[in-house]
Amino acid sequence: MSDLLSEENSKTGALPPELILGYRYLLKQRLGQGGMGAVYLAYDQRLDIDCAIKEMSTALLKTEEERERARKSFHEEAKLLARLNHPNLPRVTDHFSDHGREYLVMEFVPGETLATILRNSPPPWPVADVVAFAEPLTEVLHYLHSRTPPIIFRDLKPANIMRTPEGQVKLIDFGIARLFKPGQSQDTQAFGTMGYSAPEQYGTGQTDARSDVYALGVLLHQLMTGHDPIAQPFNVPLAHTINAAVPEAISSVLMTAMSHDPQTRFASMVALRRALSNASQHSADVYVAQRPGTAALPNVGYAPSAQMRPTSQPYGPPSSQPYGQTGSQPYGKPSSQPYGQPSSQPYGQTSSQPYGPPVAQPYAQPYSPPPPPTYAQPFSPPAPPMHPATHHLQAASVPKAKTTGVAQTAQIMGFLSLLLTISGFFYEDMGRDAGIFMGFFGGFAGFVSLIVSIVAISLKATRESIKGRSQSVRGLIFATVAMVLACVVFAIIGAANQY
Numbered sequence: 062m063s064d065l066l067s068e069e070n071s072k073t074g075a076l077p078p079e080l081i082l083g084y085r086y087l088l089k090q091r092l093g094q095g096g097m098g099a100v101y102l103a104y105d106q107r108l109d110i111d112c113a114i115k116e117m118s119t120a121l122l123k124t125e126e127e128r129e130r131a132r133k134s135f136h137e138e139a140k141l142l143a144r145l146n147h148p149n150l151p152r153v154t155d156h157f158s159d160h161g162r163e164y165l166v167m168e169f170v171p172g173e174t175l176a177t178i179l180r181n182s183p184p185p186w187p188v189a190d191v192v193a194f195a196e197p198l199t200e201v202l203h204y205l206h207s208r209t210p211p212i213i214f215r216d217l218k219p220a221n222i223m224r225t226p227e228g229q230v231k232l233i234d235f236g237i238a239r240l241f242k243p244g245q246s247q248d249t250q251a252f253g254t255m256g257y258s259a260p261e262q263y264g265t266g267q268t269d270a271r272s273d274v275y276a277l278g279v280l281l282h283q284l285m286t287g288h289d290p291i292a293q294p295f296n297v298p299l300a301h302t303i304n305a306a307v308p309e310a311i312s313s314v315l316m317t318a319m320s321h322d323p324q325t326r327f328a329s330m331v332a333l334r335r336a337l338s339n340a341s342q343h344s345a346d347v348y349v350a351q352r353p354g355t356a357a358l359p360n361v362g363y364a365p366s367a368q369m370r371p372t373s374q375p376y377g378p379p380s381s382q383p384y385g386q387t388g389s390q391p392y393g394k395p396s397s398q399p400y401g402q403p404s405s406q407p408y409g410q411t412s413s414q415p416y417g418p419p420v421a422q423p424y425a426q427p428y429s430p431p432p433p434p435t436y437a438q439p440f441s442p443p444a445p446p447m448h449p450a451t452h453h454l455q456a457a458s459v460p461k462a463k464t465t466g467v468a469q470t471a472q473i474m475g476f477l478s479l480l481l482t483i484s485g486f487f488y489e490d491m492g493r494d495a496g497i498f499m500g501f502f503g504g505f506a507g508f509v510s511l512i513v514s515i516v517a518i519s520l521k522a523t524r525e526s527i528k529g530r531s532q533s534v535r536g537l538i539f540a541t542v543a544m545v546l547a548c549v550v551f552a553i554i555g556a557a558n559q560y
């Protein structure tokens with residue numbers, strides 16, 4: 062034991078269960094192991110709750126000066142992280158040093174990493190689910206970018222995103238471990254994962270919010286197409302050329318996000334989110350066409366599905382990450398491990414492994430590469446985010462004419478009835494009888510369009526189409542106003558008649 066904790070021992074992740082760290086945290090099991098450190102599930106004896114503890118060692122750093130600098134930066138960054146408060150980030154609650162190692166204590170996030178989810182439910186996922194999944198990510202990244210000073214995540218990838226059984230998404234790795242990697246402590250030096258990280262992270266360029274925009278673009282592209290970004294970093298084909306179910310408008314948004322030149326990317330998460338939302342609204346009819354056939358992972362964005370519920374683990378809350386399959390890659394190096402293949406360096410293959418043998422990962426649905434992509438337009442200047450003419454490319458087979466047709470009729474009828482009723486107000490010019498006729502006819506037409514609007518809203522396909530929904534609601538409003546105005550016209554004409 063003393064050997065495991067000796068300051069010379071650079072190995073992390075070897076602490077046994079039942080060990081008490083910092084006079085407070087009872088170790089339960091190891092959750093993951095990366096290049097620079099390990100993460101444990103522990104029990105906080107003071108607060109009576111589970112927590113996750115990240116362990117990092119300074120032993121790889123050569124000089125005492127470097128080690129001291131890393132320790133100092135670690136405690137400074139830990140304090141910065143402790144000030145963060147966002148539902149999509151685990152709370153950082155403590156940090157301490159013990160036997161030459163540094164520890165960061167944070168909220169334990171039950172559930173699975175996106176890397177694990179992808180192995181069990183390989184992409185492509187339904188476009189609408191990916192857009193829903195992107196929402197909390199854009200929110201939390203915007204939160205980080207709007208801190209003072211801004212926090213750039215810089216290593217957004219499936220292994221650093223967790224999803225709780227309730228469907229909540231959390232970013233888990235702030236890259237604090239880079240401080241313990243020789244030569245990686247400066248912002249200007251390479252830090253990230255090849256394939257996901259923006260080109261400027263590997264050159265002399267300074268990273269900013271747009272570097273995270275790039276990584277999110279890559280991730281969403283992977284979820285919508287199944288294309289492995291690690292295979293050919295910085296050369297991602299247009300999403301709709303790999304998966305025809307991706308509307309061109311969304312494909313174009315992703316291309317803008319993944320532009321090589323940060324200047325031509327979306328400037329912020331807010332801009333990316335807005336563009337995605339616009340593109341998906343305009344493609345709403347396309348979604349209706351896609352969803353029945355492509356629901357590979359229903360409700361992946363928020364609601365827990367049986368597929369994603371963690372299996373029970375010997376120690377308390379579940380970890381679906383078997384030992385040795387961290388899914389994370391050393392920073393700055395291209396990965397040689399595509400998703401869906403087990404790690405080539407599993408822990409626990411020897412009997413001396415403190416945590417027992419590794420759990421076999423069920424690779425029931427191994428990653429199958431997408432059809433050979435066409436690199437027809439790799440990184441040509443991004444097209445404008447929306448192409449209205451192409452939004453209906455996939456919609457030929459949708460019962461669109463019927464559904465949005467009803468909604469459209471409701472809207473037009475409602476509007477006409479409103480015009481008729483309003484013209485009743487001009488009875489003095491038209492004559493009393495014409496005014497009564499307009500009021501009566503407008504009110505009656507309003508009543509009919511009210512019924513048509515209610516029918517439109519009750520149709521499932523209309524409800525699923527954003528355009529259909531808004532048309533029916535407009536029809537409903539026009540019709541109601543027309544009926545109310547018709548009553549007003551009668552009242553006015555009636556009153557004028559008495560005098």
Ligand SMILES: Nc1ncnc2c1ncn2[C@@H]1O[C@H](COP(=O)(O)OP(=O)(O)OP(=O)(O)O)[C@@H](O)[C@H]1O
Nearest residue numbers: 092093094095096097100113169170234238382389
């Ligand atoms: N707060 C947390 N709650 C639950 N599990 C966590 C938490 N943080 C990390 N984990 C688990 O530990 C694994 C490794 O975590 P993390 O990504 O922070 O370390 P790493 O891959 O070693 O990172 P680094 O890139 O910093 O070396 C994750 O894949 C996840 O399964």
